[in-house]
Amino acid sequence: MKWLVLSIGIIFEVLGTISMKYAEGFTKLVPSILVFLFYAISLAVLVFVLEKMEVGIAYAIWASAGTALIATIGIVFYNESVSLIKILSIGLIILGIIGLEISDK
Numbered sequence: 001m002k003w004l005v006l007s008i009g010i011i012f013e014v015l016g017t018i019s020m021k022y023a024e025g026f027t028k029l030v031p032s033i034l035v036f037l038f039y040a041i042s043l044a045v046l047v048f049v050l051e052k053m054e055v056g057i058a059y060a061i062w063a064s065a066g067t068a069l070i071a072t073i074g075i076v077f078y079n080e081s082v083s084l085i086k087i088l089s090i091g092l093i094i095l096g097i098i099g100l101e102i103s104d105k
Contacts, residue, residue: 002052006062009045012038013066018073057100068093 016038022031042062049058068090074080 002049005045006049006053006058009042009049010062010065010069012042012045013062014069014073016042017066017070021078057103060100061097064093064097068097 016035019031019034019038022028023035024031026032026035046058046062049062071086071090071093075082075086
């Protein structure tokens with residue numbers, strides 16, 4: 001259950017970051033509001049996850065999974081540059097997440 005809740009928090013963090021792109025420096029009202037709303041939900045979910053997980057592991061997974069997802073979304077949907085180094089780096093982030101989970105056992 002903690003993984004489902006953490007995943008929901010990660011999804012809202014990613015939605016908040018995507019909203020930042022559309023907020024255009026907080027000049028667009030709806031995306032600007034969504035930035036704060038999605039991040040508030042994401043952080044609230046993280047607070048609940050911390051009741052069941054160690055703070056270092058939960059936060060690292062929340063932040064790194066969000067980073068890997070945003071980097072991938074940038075490549076796939078926003079035509080951001082892609083290189084072997086970028087792909088390998090995303091892979092290392094994912095390996096780090098797996099390592100943190102394994103270390104929790």
